[in-house]
Amino acid sequence: MSKIDFDVVVVGGGPSGATAAADLARMGHSVLLLDRAGRIKPCGGAVPPRLMEEFAIPDSLLVARARAARMVAPSDRAVDMPVGEIGYVGMVDRDVFDEWLRNRAAQVGAERRTGTFERIERDGAAGAVVVYRESRTGPDMRVRARLVVGADGARSGVARDSLPGGENVKCVFAYHEIIKSPPANDHGFDPARCDVIYQGRVSPDFYGWVFPHGETSSIGVGSANKGFSLRGSVANMRREMGLDTCETVRSEGAPIPLKPLKRWDNGRDVIVSGDAAGVVAPASGEGIYYAMTCGRHVANAAHQFLATGQPSALRAARRTFLKEHGRVFWILGIMQYFWYSSDKRRERFVAMCADPDVQRLTWQAYMNKKLVRADPLAHLRIFLKDTAHLLGLRAAHP
Known part of the structure; x- marks a missing residue:
């Protein structure tokens, strides 16, 4: 097997991978988008208006528009932060939103396959061989590409396989439960407001959240403390806000990276994107916008690599992303280190x-x-x- 099957194999079909796949397909490259079935990341689902405009996302994908946030202190003091006239906090359901992005990538020319990444093999011929399985007990499948984009989340298998230090990523562990939203209640739940709870009993080093999504809501918490019970914290929040009797639609957990990796490419034919590259905003944990922006920068760098054959072109993705957002990440990192302690x-x-x-x-x-x-x-x-x-x-x- 030495024939190149695709210009690019994108491993992971979340917002970053789907964006990179769509952009590369529009540029005329042959793209395989490989994604695991049924995987939904725990996420509050907040998106700013700029994301909707920049990535041509239809308003129909918004399930709610929050007009305020409430910050809750350890003393239970609550501070409301109304958005005012400058915009809104859009809410999306990740299962629907991510699938829409994957479908759009397919519509513009990317090929979709369902499978789980196993490893990258080298056999001396041109390109990298991506090994994956369509089911846990299925046989190894192989596909050769000129470039592999790892958009497979924090603790990325692609990063672990190909990047120095890719296995040592500091993370916050997040867990949330999607529930059927009740009407506003006397315990503080408001279907038009995002609540962010800064209390050590809710999270010793991060925060808890209650984000309404119209018919459903996300109740979640994050912490890097492995001994802290995320499920127990969510159960307490639900009980205190009168949400413990609401139907639970689903629950999810996953690591969220704390800072961008020092290097995103292997200097040859692999580059990472999104959570795999560590582009989640510190302090806030916001990831969707930054993941999609990262995917676009990675696609642009990949296009130059494919056009020139120069691996050095891949470095531009990290450089241009941090030029735009590095200062914000730095400030938010200081905020998290100091104020959440x-x-x-x-x-x-x-x-x-x-x-x-x-x-x-x-x-x-x-x-x-x-x-x-x-x-x-x-x-x-x-x-x-x-x-x-x-x-x-x-x-x-x-």
Whole structure:
């Protein structure tokens, strides 16, 4: 077997892999999109308006539009952050959303196959041989490609197989339950609002969430503490919010990476994308937009590689992504490291969220996916207030 079967094999059909496959197919390349059957990542499902516009996503895929977020402190103090007139937080159901993206990739020319990645083999001939199985007990199947894109999530098998250090990825472990949404209740559930819960008993190092999706809602939590019971925490949240009697539609768990990998390609014919590349925003855990953006950068770099045969072209994906989003990731990483480390600091963090400057710039940054520089005085005010909170010069409660 030495004939090249495809220009590119994309392993993983989530938002990043499906985006990369669609873009490469549109560029005229032969693409195989290989995805495991029935896999849905635990995810709040939030998407900004910029994603809808940038990736031509129809409004019909939105199951809800949240107009506010509520931040809940360890003391149970709640701070509402209304979006205002600048946009909304769109909500998607990942099972429907991801399948739509995979179908679009197929419609523009990518071939879809269902299977589980096993390994990459080398036999001295041109290209990499991707070995996969259509079922757990099925025979090994092989396909040869000029390039392999690993978009197979955190703890990626492709990264582990091909990249130095690809097996050592720091992760938060996330778990959520999708439930049938009730009407608004006296326990704090609001079908038009996203709740983010910053309490050590909910998560010792991350947060819990309640994200309404119209007819359903995602109730979840993340933590890097392996001894912490994610299921127990979700059960407690459901009970306290009067959601314990709601029907559970499904439950899912998976690792979420904490920072981008230092290298995304092997200098030869493999590159990773999305969660496999570690592009989940620290502190917020937001991943869909960044996964799809990463997939587009990877597709552009792959196109140059296929056109020139130069493996160095693959490096552009990481470089251009971090040029656009690296500063935001760095700031959010500092926020997570400092503010999530104790309930005392979480209390101060939620208090900061009550500030109008913080709310306005936070939502502008979320909608536009970049730091807002048009209002230096607002940034100065936030810096001074943030410093006061850090030094304990400002009370956590008004």
